[in-house]
Amino acid sequence: MIIRIEPQSDIPIYTQLSNQIIEGIARGNLVPGDSLPSVRAFAADLGVNMHTVSKSYHQLEKKGIIRIVPKSGAIIRSTDEVSIEGPYDERFIEACKPVIAEALVVGLTREQIEALVSRVIDDFKGKT
Amino acid sequence: MAFIVFFILILFMACMESAIPYLVKRSVIFGVSVPESHVRDKEFLRFKKTYSMIVAAVSAIALIFFFFWYNQTNPGEEMMVLIGTSIQFGIIILSLALYFFYHGKTVQRKKTEKWGENVKQVKTADLSARVQDEMLPWSVFLLPMFITIGVLIYTIMKYPVLPEQIPTHWGINGKPDAFTAKNPVSAIQMPLILLVMQAMMMAMNLSQKRSGIKVSAVNLKGTRTRQLALRKYSSWFTFVMSVLLTMLFSFFQLSTIHENLAGDAVMFALPMVFMLIVLAGTIIFAVKVGTADNKPADVQAEGIGDYDEDDYWKGGLFYFNKSDPSIFVEKRFGVGWTLNFANPIGYMIILVPIIIILALSYL
DSSP states (O other), rough: EEEOOOOOOOOOOOHHHHHHHHHHHHHSSTTTTEEOOHHHHHHHHOOHHOOOOOOOHHHHHHTTSSEEEEETTTEEOOOOHHHOOOOOOOHHHHHHHHHHHHHHHHHHOHHHHHHHHHHHHHHHHTOO | OHHHHHHHHHHHHHHHHHHGGGTTTTTTTEEEOOOOGGGOHHHHHHHHHHHHHHHHHHHHHHHHHHHHHHHHHHHOOHHHHHHHHHHHHHHHHHHHHHHHHHHHHHHHHHHHHHHTTTEEEEEEEEETTTTOOOOOGGGGGGHHHHHHHHHHHHHHHGGGSOOOEEEEEEEESSSEEEEEEEEEEEEEEHHHHHHHHHHHHHHHHHHHHOOOOOSSSSHHHHHHHHHHHHHHHHHHHHHHHHHHHHHHHHHHHHHHHSTTTHHHHHHHHHHHHHHHHHHHHHHHHHHHHHTTTTTOOOSSTTTTEEEOOGGGGGTTTOOOTTTTSSSSSEEESSEEEEEEETOHHHHHHHHHHHHHHHHHHOO
16 A cells, blocks of 8 residues: 655644545455555655654554554554444534534535545545 | 776666666656656657766767777876776766756646646555565575685695785786785685675665565555565575675685685676676666566555655655555666665664774774
8 A cells, every 4th residue: 555645734744644544445456454564664665754653553443443563563453352442423513513614604515515525435435 | 908898888877877767667757756647748858868868979979089099009008997987977967957957847847737736645565466566585695705704714824835925906807906914814804794795785685675665555555566576586596696796706715815816807707797797687687677668557545645644755865654564665867776774773784894894904
């Protein structure tokens, strides 16, 4: 799987990494049981500080998506393991609020917004 | 005989130096990173051609001069060595000067044409690349070390029958020409130095393995192929070097213990054979890795470009990047690895063995 980050983006690198990994799992490029490289190897490949990669891994572990294996990297957890972690609905709503608010302000209807959401999910599921 | 050695070495160096622009990684022109769309620009092809022609022509003239001078004047060995070494340094300095000249011109062009302007700069990593990595495990490098320890123990066992004067240097004819008084340290000096070199090569392999596999967003396939080729061939080449050095040094050590171990012909041929194998191996390595990314890139996405690392490359030659945990990275002008000079571990791998060897030699 290819990871791509933009060093000049406003989004911090560790967040970009986490997002890419999460998206990779959503798309099926990474499946539960797959391993992620060690912090050192990943950081060396990208040419970024080890702390950046480590922060990303810890962020993902906190969300319950991966399990860090000391010295050798991390493992993707299965959806069953992830969903046990706790209520995700709150986080989802908080994350969506700014985006949906802007969409409404710009003039999109409920149907249009829902259609766009479906499109994104289709893209992840490989249906486009 | 010494003349032939120098002639071969100068010829080898000249060929290598003139071929370098055609063996470097695709996206770098004289130490400057250039977007894929401009990599085959006529101007750059001209730079490379002129560089090669000048290095080749000057080297050819030097070699011809060297040959005729040696045959006409029949100089003493010291004079020949002096002239030969000067020619070698001359070729290196000429290449370096030409490199900096074209480096400057490329930097200038890049600045004038503002290639980085409208591209989104990205850094890429391929998570599946490491699975395809074919570097040798570090433990393999222990094998030649066991042989050296064996020779060491054998030397200790045979200490009483060692000659009073222990050879420390062998001349071009394979015969010892410098000696040191026998004592417990000088007797095992050579296997110890060999052990240090073997350990250094093992450390090199291990730290190169841990260094990053750098791929390009624009030319993913080509850069991945080249990186994997570099890793595999340098690992194997280092191992072969370790084995060859073990054989060479062990042979000399054993010939110290058993004075008539081999006839004059063998003593003479061994270092020559060693040299020829190493030179051949170097050429194979340079060509295998240098041509690994020959194919034009099939550019995956428009509007993106690789993160410009020019700032980390001082003079286009020396890599200095504190954020990068890699100890070694691929050279920009040449074929092979160079140190990340911001990582202290790299200095240790190079300096510690040298210091130990110096200590062993002069104590």
